[in-house]
Amino acid sequence: MIKKVFIVFVSILVIVWFLTPVVLIVLASLTPSEDYYNQNRILPRKLTLDHLYKLFVVLNGWRATLNSLQVAGMAIGLSFLTGLPAGYVLTRYVFPGKNAIRLSILLTRSFPTLIIAVPLIMIYLKLGISDTLFSVALAHTSFILPFVVLITTSILSGISVEYEEAGMIFGLSRFGAFMRITLPLALPGLAASAIFAFIMSWNEVFISSILTFVNRTLPAQILNTAMTSPDYFKFAAGTIMAIPAMTFIFFTRKYLMSMWGISLK
Amino acid sequence: MARVKIENLKKYFGNVKALNGIDIEIKDGKFVVLLGPSGCGKTTLLRCISGLEKVTDGKIFFDSVEVTNLSPRNRNVSMVFQSYAVWPHMKVYENIAYPMRIKGYDKDKIKEKVVWAADTLNISELLNRYPAQLSGGQRQRVAVARAIVLEPAVLLMDEPLSNLDALLRVSMRSELKKLQERIGTTTIYVTHDQVEAMTMGDEIAVMHNGVIQQFGTPEDIYHRPANIFVAGFIGSPQMNFLEVEVIRKDNVLFLRNEDLSIKLPKDLAEKIENDDNKKLILGIRPEDIHKEKDKESTEFEAIEGKVYFTERLGSDTIVHLDFKGIRIVSKLPGDVKIKEGENLKMYMDLGKVHLFSTVDGKALI
Amino acid sequence: MTYRKDAFPYLILLPTIVYLIAFLGYPLIQTFILAFTSESGTFGNFQRLMDTGDFWKALKNTILITGIIVPLQLVLAIALALFVNMRFKGYSLILYIISIPLALSDVSAALMSYNIFAPTGYLNKILLKLGVLDRPLYFFGYMFQNREFWIIVLTEVWRATPLVFVIILAGLQSINKEYLEAADVFGFSNWQKLRKIILPLLKPSIMSALLIRTLFAFQIFGVVWLLAGRDILILAGEAYYWHNNVNDPHMSSAYAIVIASVSLAISWFYISILRSKELEGGQK
Numbered sequence: 052m053i054k055k056v057f058i059v060f061v062s063i064l065v066i067v068w069f070l071t072p073v074v075l076i077v078l079a080s081l082t083p084s085e086d087y088y089n090q091n092r093i094l095p096r097k098l099t100l101d102h103l104y105k106l107f108v109v110l111n112g113w114r115a116t117l118n119s120l121q122v123a124g125m126a127i128g129l130s131f132l133t134g135l136p137a138g139y140v141l142t143r144y145v146f147p148g149k150n151a152i153r154l155s156i157l158l159t160r161s162f163p164t165l166i167i168a169v170p171l172i173m174i175y176l177k178l179g180i181s182d183t184l185f186s187v188a189l190a191h192t193s194f195i196l197p198f199v200v201l202i203t204t205s206i207l208s209g210i211s212v213e214y215e216e217a218g219m220i221f222g223l224s225r226f227g228a229f230m231r232i233t234l235p236l237a238l239p240g241l242a243a244s245a246i247f248a249f250i251m252s253w254n255e256v257f258i259s260s261i262l263t264f265v266n267r268t269l270p271a272q273i274l275n276t277a278m279t280s281p282d283y284f285k286f287a288a289g290t291i292m293a294i295p296a297m298t299f300i301f302f303t304r305k306y307l308m309s310m311w312g313i314s315l316k
Numbered sequence: 317m318a319r320v321k322i323e324n325l326k327k328y329f330g331n332v333k334a335l336n337g338i339d340i341e342i343k344d345g346k347f348v349v350l351l352g353p354s355g356c357g358k359t360t361l362l363r364c365i366s367g368l369e370k371v372t373d374g375k376i377f378f379d380s381v382e383v384t385n386l387s388p389r390n391r392n393v394s395m396v397f398q399s400y401a402v403w404p405h406m407k408v409y410e411n412i413a414y415p416m417r418i419k420g421y422d423k424d425k426i427k428e429k430v431v432w433a434a435d436t437l438n439i440s441e442l443l444n445r446y447p448a449q450l451s452g453g454q455r456q457r458v459a460v461a462r463a464i465v466l467e468p469a470v471l472l473m474d475e476p477l478s479n480l481d482a483l484l485r486v487s488m489r490s491e492l493k494k495l496q497e498r499i500g501t502t503t504i505y506v507t508h509d510q511v512e513a514m515t516m517g518d519e520i521a522v523m524h525n526g527v528i529q530q531f532g533t534p535e536d537i538y539h540r541p542a543n544i545f546v547a548g549f550i551g552s553p554q555m556n557f558l559e560v561e562v563i564r565k566d567n568v569l570f571l572r573n574e575d576l577s578i579k580l581p582k583d584l585a586e587k588i589e590n591d592d593n594k595k596l597i598l599g600i601r602p603e604d605i606h607k608e609k610d611k612e613s614t615e616f617e618a619i620e621g622k623v624y625f626t627e628r629l630g631s632d633t634i635v636h637l638d639f640k641g642i643r644i645v646s647k648l649p650g651d652v653k654i655k656e657g658e659n660l661k662m663y664m665d666l667g668k669v670h671l672f673s674t675v676d677g678k679a680l681i
Numbered sequence: 682m683t684y685r686k687d688a689f690p691y692l693i694l695l696p697t698i699v700y701l702i703a704f705l706g707y708p709l710i711q712t713f714i715l716a717f718t719s720e721s722g723t724f725g726n727f728q729r730l731m732d733t734g735d736f737w738k739a740l741k742n743t744i745l746i747t748g749i750i751v752p753l754q755l756v757l758a759i760a761l762a763l764f765v766n767m768r769f770k771g772y773s774l775i776l777y778i779i780s781i782p783l784a785l786s787d788v789s790a791a792l793m794s795y796n797i798f799a800p801t802g803y804l805n806k807i808l809l810k811l812g813v814l815d816r817p818l819y820f821f822g823y824m825f826q827n828r829e830f831w832i833i834v835l836t837e838v839w840r841a842t843p844l845v846f847v848i849i850l851a852g853l854q855s856i857n858k859e860y861l862e863a864a865d866v867f868g869f870s871n872w873q874k875l876r877k878i879i880l881p882l883l884k885p886s887i888m889s890a891l892l893i894r895t896l897f898a899f900q901i902f903g904v905v906w907l908l909a910g911r912d913i914l915i916l917a918g919e920a921y922y923w924h925n926n927v928n929d930p931h932m933s934s935a936y937a938i939v940i941a942s943v944s945l946a947i948s949w950f951y952i953s954i955l956r957s958k959e960l961e962g963g964q965k
Contacts, residue, residue, distance in 0.1 A: 058769045065761070069778050072793035072839065075803050079796050090817070093806045137697040140690045145329075152694060159705055165900060165917055166937035167704070169930045170711030193704040200697060213401035216368050219388045220395045221415035221462070235405050254786030256903050257917070261924060270788045274907065282799060289792030296784035304777045307847065 073293060079286040087283050102287040110284070115272040116291065118184055122259070122268055123252035125188035127245055130199040135241075138203025139229065143212060153204070159197045167193070168261045175262070182263050190262060191252045199248060206240040207233065243306035246299045253296060317502055318378040318392075318469035319344045320365065325374035327360055327526075334360040336526035338374070342519075347496050347503045349517035351510060353549070357526040358506045359474055365504060366472050367391050378469050389418075394468040396476045400459040402447045408434075409443040412462045419466070433461040436495065453484050460492070464499055471496070473505045477512065489515055510550055514538070522546045544677035547599050547670055553634055553645045556605070558598045559674070562588060571598060571671075575640040578617045581666050588671065588680055596680065597672040602634065604668035605646035607660070616663035619644065623660050637662065712941075715934035726935040739914040740939075746830075746905075746915070747898040750837045754894060755887065757838065758845035763875075765846075766853045780847065782840045787903030794836040795821075795908060821908065829909045836904050841897065845890045852886025853879070892951040896944050916940050 079087065080102055082095040106112040141153055171190055175181040210233055218228030260271035267275070273288045300307070320342040327335040335357045342348045350358040363369035365376060367388035376384045383391050402411050412433055416426045434440045437457040447455055456476060463471055476492070477485045493516045496503050507513055513520050514534045521531045530542035541547035547555050560571040560578070569585040571578040609616050621639035633652050637644045637660060646662055654660060671680040719725030730736045761779060765772055782790065797804050798820040805817040820828045856879065864874050902917040911922060920936035923929050
């Protein structure tokens, strides 16, 4: 009984502590400006989509959002295209130097990414892709790719190699067995890691704001304009950033522990 | 169905020689067991035959066709895996049908074959289920059904019974064996369980250190082990081994050591005629050491010692005898009356004695 | 697993390796070159950096923030992990709620915090309404650096505790239940179980959580930049400032090198502690 009360009490505490800021920013982004600036009004009289609309449509927030989506999409595509085969090879084969390669990929994770931002601009200037979304995607790939390699290694090693070998025995090529047997089995895990990769890119702000001036991603845009715009726009922006990430993480919560375990290694 | 012939097959993993020159010929339609302790190379050999593993050197033939460098799908083999490898994202029907779908069979033919295979393995009611809804034994049956449905040239099985519980394992043994007899497919079966090997195999290849130690019928392997490894590996409890020297006295051969002097019967003596003064290893199975001289025809050698320990298994009693510091194990009937600590005289049946060279372990008789 | 001695695995790995060398290795070298070239010699940038009071303030603040938030987060995370690990009904919902900040960027976390503590924010509104205050309390602005500092600490604790929590919880879940059952058999109290069994077994998780959090805390940027701008100087913020506002990539790179070296020193420190502890264990 005492235990039950304790659990309920702590649960409420945890929920209040972690959810209040989220609920309040959503509320603030829906509050009409006159209610927001009225010190006597805690709860708004009515809710409005005005700020979200203005931020999105009038202030070109949709451009920044679209930019963010494009950057994340390109970074995820690039990372999986190169990282998935790499993860496969690291799981399914034994070869000299394998551990050294795996370890060096692991090491890049403890690398402060902000220190590569400045030289990247010069490289991009030389390549003629400075201030483009593609250039940001390339930079994001440099920290998403190691994550993808490590996470696919862990996902694939959880799928018995015998499924794939059975496929090869019963008429498939190695590639065919991977595509038709292993890939479908790995798909839920790979989808979850793609979502995590998306969140990594979606949230990254330092590199994005150094690399771009015109084509800014959403967080970079907010970082550089937020402090000069009215408060309710800030909160609308915060809401727009938070909601997709929260929703995605809800659908992948089953994988939470393994993903963060890998992404932090 | 095919005859499998393997010539001087080698497989190295870096510096590890997993297979070190395998030569074997498996006749069409036989059930052959690859038996050996873990790490002996038996699974590697099976995987080389399947094509899942590339060989370092040597050749593999199915009938007269060389398959050494063919990929698995072009060999017309099928396999039952240790973990069954029943694809979890397909229903049982799909699992059995999939190999035929890949090969482009038409729908009716597939259905007919799946029904036949499912019927053969008694899993007709399970066709609509996912593997996750099946027990281990049922999954095993699905794996076997999938393996036989294409009527492969060679059927490979990698310790298929090792994940089943003891009772089910015994009944599956006879069922698999009967199934193989019915469909007549050449079958190569890997196991580390000698009882499985003895009961199922038409022939057994005992492997150790990447080499086939002996290839023969269960009878051969048990009664005429080719070397000391096979003699020691097959049989439970293990064969007793004693180091002895061949001594000739008045033209009669004796096997002697500090504690023992055995006068060799004539037929035995003839076989080691020229081995005077050589050291040998004498081997005798526990069941060939008796409490009484119950047979008149053969000759016996008596040993006397203290009963150190007895294991009463019900049907048998295993007696550990302390014979002048050497532990001699004997298998006696279950109802034998022996107390630990008592002195006991026992008789080795000299007609069942094995002799091995101390140099290379090869059997001399 | 298949053993391959041919080039196949390397060919497949090649794009990944080339990419990481091109986009991590090469820029890293460039950062060094930038940091060590200036009109006044190899160490000119670092000389200049140390001559400014800003650098020392930034270093002090970064260390201070790290030193305060990391232990706080650790204690909170252990408590939360122990709680969730009780596996009561509905614990997975609590697990999700705790993990929400993991999905949020530092930018949105900072905005959430600003929403609460702004002059017209919810805290002020509520306190005014309740009559605790008669005019709003200011948390932001150069004059209120002290308050800003604590808001930043609070925001970081809110945002990044779940990170530590996830690592600790994973460690907790990997503890063999039989150890605890054995403790029950021998009549350990809950407190004794925590002190004598759980915490010692949790040490590797705690160490890696500390390592990761310290590294990340040392790179703190978004929250500070949004909430305090340059009122509170921090190392990453200065790197950003020198690049975007002063247009001096050399100084910016010098700051980056400082962050990287301190990070490296921290990692080395933690890893050597871990290593020596393992050796002790081995000798027993």
